[in-house]
Amino acid sequence: MKIKKLDELQYIKRGNIFKHCLFTIIGLLLIYLTLVQSDIVLVSQRNALALIILFIVSMFCVEMIYYDIYPLSEKRQWILYLFAGLAGIFVIVISSRGLISGETRFIENEILSDSGAGIIMGGLCLIILIAYLIKKVYNKTKGDVS
Numbered sequence: 001m002k003i004k005k006l007d008e009l010q011y012i013k014r015g016n017i018f019k020h021c022l023f024t025i026i027g028l029l030l031i032y033l034t035l036v037q038s039d040i041v042l043v044s045q046r047n048a049l050a051l052i053i054l055f056i057v058s059m060f061c062v063e064m065i066y067y068d069i070y071p072l073s074e075k076r077q078w079i080l081y082l083f084a085g086l087a088g089i090f091v092i093v094i095s096s097r098g099l100i101s102g103e104t105r106f107i108e109n110e111i112l113s114d115s116g117a118g119i120i121m122g123g124l125c126l127i128i129l130i131a132y133l134i135k136k137v138y139n140k141t142k143g144d145v146s
Contacts, residue, residue, distance in 0.1 A: 047117035058124040085129025091122030
């Protein structure tokens with residue numbers, strides 16, 4: 001397994017991506033803490049933390065795709081993005097089943113339901129695959145082989 005060598009600019013870009021993710025997670029956690037301290041409950045604690053983590057992971061992957069930074073190689077990385085997209089589609093379908101049948105609603109008791117959170121989480125996973133496909137098409141139209 002050959003690991004792709006990164007130049008200095010790629011390390012700077014990677015550092016900026018980590019910085020963006022760090023500040024975003026700190027901001028989201030502070031907002032969540034403020035809402036909890038103010039007794040404002042929009043999402044269950046379990047779903048809130050899962051959404052925050054998945055949002056950060058999606059943001060990280062999309063930025064890495066945008067800057068063409070692939071930790072292994074693009075030929076191997078697409079499998080990870082395909083898996084994330086398929087997992088997103090699977091979670092959306094499973095979560096939507098309860099909504100379509102009428103067993104549950106997107107918002108219940110004035111908070112986001114588990115089905116609603118599942119659809120959002122599935123969408124966040126699907127965004128990773130969509131970003132990769134858009135970048136791949138964009139690179140082909142620009143004539144870039146990377």
